[in-house]
Amino acid sequence: MRLVFAGTPEPALPALEAVAASRHELVGVVTRPDAPAGRGRRLVASPVARRAAELGVPVLKPEHPRDPDFQAELRALAPDCCPVVAYGAMLPQSALDIPPHGWVNLHFSLLPAWRGAAPVQHALWAGDEVTGATTFRIVRALDAGPTFGVMTERIRPTDTSGDLLERLAEGGAELLVRTLDGIEDGDIEAREQPSEGVSLAPKVEVADAEVDWSRPAVALDRQVRACTPAPGAWSTYDGERLKLGPVRPDPERSLEPGVLEVSKNAVHVGTGTCAVLLGAVQPFGKKQMPAADWARGARLVSGGRLG
Structure with missing residues (x-):
């Protein structure tokens, strides 16, 4: 399949690398615009943008994915599917409708638990013993789309959110590629999330x-x-x-x-x-x-x- 990958921070890099090394064709990357960083507050590209440039992949940095110019650029890339890991912006329906196989998100929890921006932090804070990652098709409702696959990971007694996220990012990258393979082969089916067990993981301020x-x-x-x-x-x-x-x-x-x-x-x-x-x-x-x-x-x- 032709893929356009969407992601921004460092935890998205293992998935970007796995997608780039897969049997699929990575034709573009979508990431957040450059942001000020450091004491000088100079504009710095996201980790995903920097790695995509090293890979020689076109990078799109829309202010918001509803921008008509961005959506026109995305259509021109003609993706079959858009894998997503921690992109950081809400996708409008007009963007979701562009790839025939939709946008497939890798989320770092066992959905429907911990929907939201900080699933790893909330799982640790709540004292969960097991967490994992889930691939699902993005819909307008927050992290509520039908799921394709999961991986599980035991939470260790001394884990920080950084430790746990690093392991989930590596294992989740493999899960994402297996999901994309299954979509192309037609041997994977998305299943609606259960209505029970929903919990929310808003950003930790x-x-x-x-x-x-x-x-x-x-x-x-x-x-x-x-x-x-x-x-x-x-x-x-x-x-x-x-x-x-x-x-x-x-x-x-x-x-x-x-x-x-x-x-x-x-x-x-x-x-x-x-x-x-x-x-x-x-x-x-x-x-x-x-x-x-x-x-x-x-x-x-x-x-x-x-x-």
Whole structure:
């Protein structure tokens, strides 16, 4: 089949590579427009755009996929199907209707669970033991189209959203190519999603990532891992924001919520249950460092408080 791939961030790259190496013909790539980045805020192409350029594939960067000029360019490429991974824009029906086999999305959850922008983060935050990826045909309703195939992945006790997403992106790339092969061969059938088990995974904002130390240690462990690397879990110390890396519950220690216990090589914080051991932290305006190094530099003493 002739394919136009749509995607934007780094987690879409394994699927782009797999599609480019498949038996299908990759005739174009759709991605978000260049965006400002870095201290200079200069415009930078998306990871998918940069890799597509290296592959010598035409790249389309519409401000919005409803733009008539973009849709005309897409029609000119005459795709049979458009595989999608984390493109980042809602597709109007006029664009969905262009490829005869539609737009096939790789979504990083076991649909109908965790429909939305942040399925991996929400699966971790909720304490799910198993997640996966699903391929489905895009319809106007959010992540509600009929599904083609799934892969499953067990969530490990120390997984961050970055760790888990990396594995899902690799395994999902293979699933996407198998789905495209099945569509071309006519031996795969899309099935409507069940109406039961629907859950939503909206984008996790910076405000959502603030730690409430009165909550149980196990819940804070999940929250911090879900928010790593983005948007980054955080608390405050002495009025300044402190970004937190993964923490580890310590059932042998009990402290009042938010209260610090500082020793030579460790920093513990109290929660609503047992204390947690801080891992890496990043004070405002500084680089990430081990919590014990931060404590020495800031001259922390036991009895101080976060939050």
